[in-house]
Amino acid sequence: MDRVKLYAQERLDLDDARALQGLIYDYVQEAIGGLFGHVRGALSAPTITQSENSGAPYVSLSAFQFVTSTPISTTAQSVTTPSSGLAYPQMKTVVVTYDPTEEASNQISIDTARAYYQDYVDAYLWARPVQVDVSTASRVKWDVAQGDEVTFSDETRSAQRVEFAVQKTAPAYAATEAAWAPIARIAGWTDADNSGSLAQWQVQSAYEHDDARDWMGSAISGDAISRPDVTLDPLVTSLAAYPMSAGTSARVFGVADQLAILRYKVAQLQGLGLNDPAATQDRAWYTQPLSSLNGLDARLAPLETQRTSPIVCIAAGQVQVAVSSAAAISYNLLVSHGISATRTSPTRKNRMCVELDADLLAQDWKLTHVDITQIAAPNTTATGDLNRIHAQLGDVSTLWALLSSAGSCLLDDHGTTGGRGVNIELTALGLSDEEDYAADDEAVRLVKTVRGNDFIHLSIAIYAIHDDQD
Secondary structure, three states, X not given: OOOOOOOOOOOOOXXXXXXXXXXXXXXXXXXXXXXXXXXXXXXXXXXEEEEOHHHOOEEEEXXXXXXXXXXXXXXXXXXXXXXXXXXXXXXXEEEEEEOHHHOOOOOEEOHHHHHOHHHHOOOEEEEEEEEEEEEEEEEEEEEOOOOEEEEEEEEEEEEEEEEEEEEOOOOOOOOOOOOOEEEEEEEEEOOOOOOOOOEEEEEOEOOOOHHHHHHHHHHHOOOOOOHHHHOOHHHHHHHHHOOOEOOEOOOEOOHHHHHHHHHHHHHHHHOOOOOOOOOOOOOOXXXXXXXXXXXXXXXXXXXXXXXXXXXXXXXXEEEEEEEEEOOEEEEEEEEEEOEEEEEEOOOOOOEEEEEEOHHHHOOOEEEEEEEEEEEOOOOOOOOOOOOOEEEEEOOHHHXXXXXXXXXXXXXXXXXXXXOEEEEEEEEEOOOOOOOOOOOOOHHHHHHHHOOOOOEEEEEEEEEEEEHHHO
């Protein structure tokens, strides 16, 4: 970093006077360039207004700020990785404040862009700072010929203004000029090249940085995350909803907002997920997570190895069948997981309607098997009588049906309850006419087998395979 050295009673030369401000600007730009790296784009979102102008449309921008980085050409290095070219390890960066009232003209023509609208989809509005002479005033200088001081009038200030261009690729610039920054992208047109057709603009954040994403994806991470996966476009667009504080809204998108967003997302990773179970602990964003992603992977890998079959038990329960008469058979759900209710079928009393939970019915499970086991419960009125029954699936269409389909796995009482699941049919054993459907209905058979107020206990397990593993 250079400094001007001055000495007592030294005459101040013009070169030193110019260097006093020039070196300061150089240092500030190099410092920002080193801290922020290669950064170009909008720091706040301008309002873009289009005017028809009798068929020669132009746009004008409200006040906003943008930033642009320019490589320091004297530090260029020839490289061959990732391809042959020049590498720039140093940058000069300038933050530009655009005020339309200070510009000689704030009209940016899009006449050509609309005339060739198809070629200008995904074209950018580029901007860069330029210096112009302003503020003419009188000054006094020494005139050598006259040997005396004389008065003269000239521009006394060099002011920063903004130059714009509309095209797909960045315009060229000279070594002494600032590089162009993309401010907004044309996403489309409302009515092609017709009169009144409006350009649809998407403001481009300085922190979008596709080059850094490509670098991370190809050279660092080895994955292929695309721009829509990490884009800041929705956040820039939503700056219009930035909160008011004491009647004011700071609608800029800087490092402070970026860090706040990152902290917000870290807090969501610690808890508050959309599908987190009720027992999930919400922890402060800066505390150690209960499990890191690497830790979760270490726990998940053995589980996936141990689960050798994609067929799993998705629901289970224990049911008490109470029989007092052919018209009074009830199915009492004692314990369950994934089963919301068991009811008597209105079609045949010896049928049990097993309704599955709504969460299961919303998922793409295909039922593969229903296992019903009778739990031994001796009849207290007849020693040795086990009240034996046979339980079977009552609807063959249930198997391999997709639970998430509203028309599948309908229960006998579906028209009344709307519930879906499996129908289980109970048949008495030990009777001479147990398979004789002409003798009497199966409800009467259960009365004959289960005398008095004795009960039958059943264990039910329902197996399924997920549709994405079928």
